[in-house]
Amino acid sequence: MTNSVAGGEILMELCAIDMSFTGASGERLNVLDEVNLQLREGEIVALLGRSGSGKSTMLRLIAGLLAPTSGEVRYRGQPLRATNPGAALVFQSFALMPWLSVQDNVELGLAARGIAPAERRQRALQAIDRIGLDGFESAYPKELSGGMRQRVGFARALVLEPDLLLMDEPFSALDVLTAENLRTELVNLWATEDFPTKCVCIVTHNIEEAVQLADRVVVLGSNPGRIIAEVVVEQPRPRNRRAPAFVAMVDQIYGLLTGRDTETVAAPQDTATPFAVPLPDASVGGIAGLLELVQGNSGRADLPVIADELNFELDDLMPLVDAAALLGFLLVDSGDVILTNVGSNFTHADIQASKRIFAQQARQRAPLVRTVCSALIGSGNQSVRADFILDLLQRGFSDDDARRQLELAIEWGRYAELYDYDTDSGRITADPAADLQPA
């Protein structure tokens, strides 16, 4: 095996990186704070963090697609001032050109680098072969399954023979089995003698994926994104998810991820803003279901165990746990969750009473729900345009995130019978019976 961790040469360096974005009305959103990272030849590094912790932003900095607000990005010792010539990217969404065949999609990057047609053709065929797409050269993306499309995504990156392969959640849009297959193939490719890539940096929110693939897991915290820990994974490949050492490491990293983040999530200040404490991406039904499970487990549970019993990834449960903690229904104590009194009342109450409890907790503890309630109280007619809230959200979130936050606030508020959204008028209207004042 050519690739080993043994202190290879430094390929990339992020030195004292701060990154902030400026919103529409000039306020700053601090996304990365004092990030220092080195990527070396011979290693696979996973950047692990929750949604919004700045993982994609870090990858775009490394790729030279973004310049930092302050600090320096270096490739082979030289400050990076344009697109990184040694890097190729694989995206979650595949990002293929639908009107081009597999062959032409794979050749695209070579054409951009001014390589002659005959060589393009030959190199693309080789990459297509290497990644198991042989025979699909003239197919179009829409004729392919998700897994095959992502193979095209890989071929398109590998054909460039990059020093550095950057992958942004490349497996998260695939079903479990396909994802597992592709991960295994990636590890096998990495182990081949003539694999030209010297370093792989993969972004993921999935702890098990990080431990399965990486030599080093860089754990990111949120608000602002920063490195909170680094864990070296020394287990030989292929790694067995059931092995005690594997499970122990997943537990350890899980503790690192929850330990710090939940401090801010579990006890938001009255003054916390919807930007500082976003609503976790969880439905009311999902939150209630999780609480019932914990209740059924006599009020205390080990999350990795619950995840395993449900045949879910731990990471799929995290937004539910975050939401329940934000609402004060659960306490998180490194890896274990404990039902609070309020959480227990909520689970036992009848539907009307549980709505009242949810309303009280959300109004008090979920900043965006509080903001919507305040806007409704402040408006003369107990109604506000949803676009008004959306516009505010877009000042601190990307468009997609802002929309999702609004959807969540509406779902939570609707369940709590605090307010409702009318599609025809595009307005959020207070429920006539609701008390919108925080308790």
Ligand code: ADP
């Ligand atoms: P992750 O990949 O970990 O989910 P991102 O790097 O995509 O996180 O985003 C981190 C934060 O930066 C998020 O709050 C996101 O809304 C914000 N953000 C990312 N790109 C931009 C941008 N171009 N303008 C404004 N905010 C952005």
Ligand code: MG
């Ligand atoms: Mg991302």
